[in-house]
Amino acid sequence: MPRPLSRRKFLAASAAVTGAATLGFPNILRGQNLNSKMNIAVIACGGRGRASLDGVKGENVVALCDVNDRAVDAAKKEFPEAKTFKDFRKLYDTLKDSEFDAVTVATPEHTHAFATMPALKRKKHVYCEKPLTRDVHEARLITLAAKEAGVTTQMGTQIHAGxxxxxxxxxxxxxxxxxxxxxxxxxxxxxxxxxxxxxxxxxxxxxxxxxxxxxxxxxxxxxxxxxxxxxxxxxxxxxxxxxxxxxxxxxxxxxxxxxxxxxxxxxxxxxxxxxxxxxxxxxxxxxxxxxxxxxxxxxxxxxxxxxxxxxxxxxxxxxxxxxxxxxxxxxxxxxxxxxxxxxxxxxxxxxxxxxxxxxxxxTDFKRPAKTIPDSIGHHAEWIKACKNGKKSTCDFSYSGPLTEANHLGNVAYRAGRRLEWDTKNMKFTNAPEAERFLRREYRKGWEL
Known part of the structure; x- marks a missing residue:
């Protein structure tokens, strides 16, 4: 059975996050001219990946990665100078920190966390399509890692900009x-x-x-x-x-x-x-x-x-x-x-x-004053936030817990019973047997 995140490991991770909360944004972008362009690596170039590519094509696209050669080849025609990869693990092994500032991720959700975590560990900004992760355990890990990294993150919940x-x-x-x-x-x-x-x-x-x-x-x-x-x-x-x-x-x-x-x-x-x-x-x-x-x-x-x-x-x-x-x-x-x-x-x-x-x-209701500015576009908000060192509208501190909650609905459905949730310790206080649905074992060669 998959093992739940232990209380000791979770508390240790939380302490690490608290200690890192005062970290500033990476030197590579701190104080950057808002008119300058970021260097962005694009992981997944077809389907939703193509939408992400379109959303950032005004920046410098320096790398393209997809397991589908057709998707990479099509994107390469538009960005001929970009390096190309099939395996995003090799992308991270190959690119130097000075070569990229940010990453977009639009793989299927079962690899979202694996494509996102290396960027956060290297303090790179991340835009990841929804859902942020495949399960509750991964959502918590990514949320904590993003806070520790102190970078700008955004989950691709485009309607949030509506x-x-x-x-x-x-x-x-x-x-x-x-x-x-x-x-x-x-x-x-x-x-x-x-x-x-x-x-x-x-x-x-x-x-x-x-x-x-x-x-x-x-x-x-x-x-x-x-x-x-x-x-x-x-x-x-x-x-x-x-x-x-x-x-x-x-x-x-x-x-x-x-x-x-x-x-x-x-x-x-x-x-x-x-x-x-x-x-x-x-x-x-x-x-x-x-x-x-x-x-x-x-x-x-x-x-x-x-x-x-x-x-x-x-x-x-x-x-x-x-x-x-x-x-x-x-x-x-x-x-x-x-x-x-x-x-x-x-x-x-x-x-x-x-x-x-x-x-x-x-009929005669008077609407409240507008307090939330209209959006400049979901990707555009993320790019602007990356450059001015601020949070985006759907950063991982918001979209991580949202993702957890959505997954918990499926966990309760699969468990077949009402679940009482201790979020701090990631435990079901009335049904520990349901915790097997919070995470999964990974195939050999894959680690978070």
Whole structure:
């Protein structure tokens, strides 16, 4: 069984972080002219990696890395001077500190921590796509390492830069609907496994395959061994590659929760100033040993935060929806976030719209003054923060705990019971047997 992070090791790491908190930013960028360009190494160049590359192409792209030769070759045409690599471990072994200032990471999530940690140890700025890590243990390690490094970090939660999110956060924090004690988040996407019974009533959720028997030929442009990385080796098959097929498999991802949870749970996290949950309970079809569920729910309990009261946040995916939605008590938008306050409700959907309910009550409502500036762009915020020595909007001190919470929802689902969480010691006080889902063993040759 995977071993949980021991209390001794965690406290030692925390002490190291506390001692390092006064460290300044790396000399290479401290006081840098904001008009000068950073040297950036790009790890993963296709898919979301291409989006990261586009986000930083105004800087100096000095290195390109991908296990897919096609992705590297395409990027190389645009950045002919950049060094190229298949294995990001060799990238770190080869590049001197003077050759790069920052790294972007957009590999599949099961290698995020492995591509990010070496940069943090070398005090390089990091932009990493969501989810930050594959599991709770890795999220905690990366959060601590980022704090110790004292660099600028950003998780790729692009909607955090959206104007609509920022206006909703202002409304909630200004008390537009009174103190919030309940929040609900639902998404219609259903990537994963469902039971035969669910399949009868939810015909739009059809992906029910187990691990395939046999294998497909490995594409000549793909290094399959490097793609699998720290996960247990298995034969290549096109049910895993190209992405986002791999999201469904526990060895490589965590299904809809870790993917869309990074975006949709971000809003209540931000607006309600959430921290570590005290308890988590989840449900859905019986857990599959290899594949994340298509439909599930997870309820998180959070304690008092300053003057904000305790709150319950419930996540729903696939066929599951809040009762108020199924009863027709709110507009039945396919995806949404609902805040329930003492003076009303706030409903957001499709990233781009929100409404105060009941609408008649808020007809003459005067919005609070804008306190959160509109974004210059998610990557642009990170680049600017790197150059002026400040935190970005989704730095790892924020996105690390958010990632932990999302993963804890899946842990509770897989454990099949309510879990009471001691975040300081990373223990379930009522169910130590569930701690096996907090981390994994790594394939030989891979270490964090």
């Amino acid at each position: 104007t609509n999110y920022r206006r909703v956060v202002e409304l909630i924090q200004a008390g537009a609907i009174g103190p919030v004690t309940e929040a609900h988040v639902w998404v219609s996407r259903a990537w994963g496994w469902q039971s035969e019974e669910d399949a009868k009533t939810n015909k739009d959720i059809v992906w029910t395959i187990d691990r395939p028997k046999g294998e497909s030929p490995v594409p000549p442009y793909l290094d399959w061994d490097l793609w699998v990385g720290p996960a247990p080796m298995r034969p290549y098959h096109d049910v895993y590659f190209p992405g986002p097929k791999w999201y469904r498999w526990w060895d490589f991802g965590n299904g809809t929760m870790s993917d869309l949870g990074s975006h949709w749970n971000d809003l209540p996290w931000w607006a309600l100033k959430l921290d570590a949950p005290t308890a988590i309970e989840a449900g859905g079809p019986p857990p599959h040993p290899e594949i994340a569920p298509a439909s599930m729910y997870a309820t998180y309990e959070y304690g008092q935060r300053g003057d904000m009261p305790p709150v319950k946040l419930t996540w729903y995916q696939g066929a599951m929806k809040p009762k108020i939605w199924t009863d027709g008590g709110i507009p039945q938008w396919a995806n949404g976030v609902l805040f329930v306050g003492s003076e009303g409700r706030m409903l957001l959907s499709d990233y781009g719209k929100h409404v105060l309910l009941p609408e008649a009550k808020f």
